Amino acid sequence: MNKALSKELQTHTGNGDNCRDKYIYNLPKSHPSNLLEPLRNAEVTLDNDNEMMNFVEELADYLNDFPERNVIGLENKLKQANMDSLYDEAAILKERFAKKLYRGQLSHNSQYLYAQSLALINTYFAHKIKPLLNEGAPKSIIEKELLDEVFIPVLNNITKVDITINIDHVRGMLYFLTGKCHIKWS
Numbered sequence: 001m002n003k004a005l006s007k008e009l010q011t012h013t014g015n016g017d018n019c020r021d022k023y024i025y026n027l028p029k030s031h032p033s034n035l036l037e038p039l040r041n042a043e044v045t046l047d048n049d050n051e052m053m054n055f056v057e058e059l060a061d062y063l064n065d066f067p068e069r070n071v072i073g074l075e076n077k078l079k080q081a082n083m084d085s086l087y088d089e090a091a092i093l094k095e096r097f098a099k100k101l102y103r104g105q106l107s108h109n110s111q112y113l114y115a116q117s118l119a120l121i122n123t124y125f126a127h128k129i130k131p132l133l134n135e136g137a138p139k140s141i142i143e144k145e146l147l148d149e150v151f152i153p154v155l156n157n158i159t160k161v162d163i164t165i166n167i168d169h170v171r172g173m174l175y176f177l178t179g180k181c182h183i184k185w186s
Contacts, residue, residue, distance in 0.1 A: 062118045083139060083185060120154050125177075129146060130184070
C-alpha cells in the first residue's frame with residue numbers, strides 16, 4: 001500500500017439491498033516544494049472533488065487578459081524591458097503552449113496542472129526575476145535566473161505528473177502569461 005496515500009476500505013451493510021463501499025483517503029499534507037503531488041497518484045481524481053473543481057476554475061483567470069492593464073502585446077512588453085531579443089522564440093513558444101492548454105481544457109487533471117504551473121511561474125517571476133529587472137540587471141543574468149529560478153523548478157514539478165510537458169512548454173507558459181498581461185517585465 002502506498003505510504004503517501006493510504007486507502008482503507010470499510011464495508012457498511014444495511015437492510016436489504018442497501019450495501020455500499022466507503023473509501024477513506026488519508027492524504028499527506030502538501031509540501032511547498034511539490035504542489036503537484038496530488039496528481040501523481042491515479043487514485044486521486046478531481047471529478048469527484050468539488051473543492052478541487054473550484055480551484056481548477058482559477059485557470060480561467062489566466063486565460064483572460066489581466067484586468068485594468070494596457071494590452072500592448074508580447075513584443076512591446078519585452079522591448080520595454082530591453083529583452084526584445086527573446087521575442088521571436090517567445091512568440092513561437094507562447095503559441096505552442098496555448099495550443100497544448102486548449103487541447104487539455106476538458107481534462108480536470110490538465111486544468112489543475114496548468115493552473116498550478118501558471119501560478120508558480122507568476123509567483124517565481126514576481127519574486128525572483130522582477131527585482132532583477134527593476135535593478136537593471138544584465139540580460140545574461142536575467143536569462144540565467146529565468147532558467148534556474150523559474151523554468152527548471154516548474155519543469156521539475158510538472159514532469160513528476162506529466163511527462164508530455166517539456167521545458168519549451170514551461171517557457172511558453174511564461175510568455176503566455178506575459179501576453180495576457182499577468183506578468184509585467186517593466
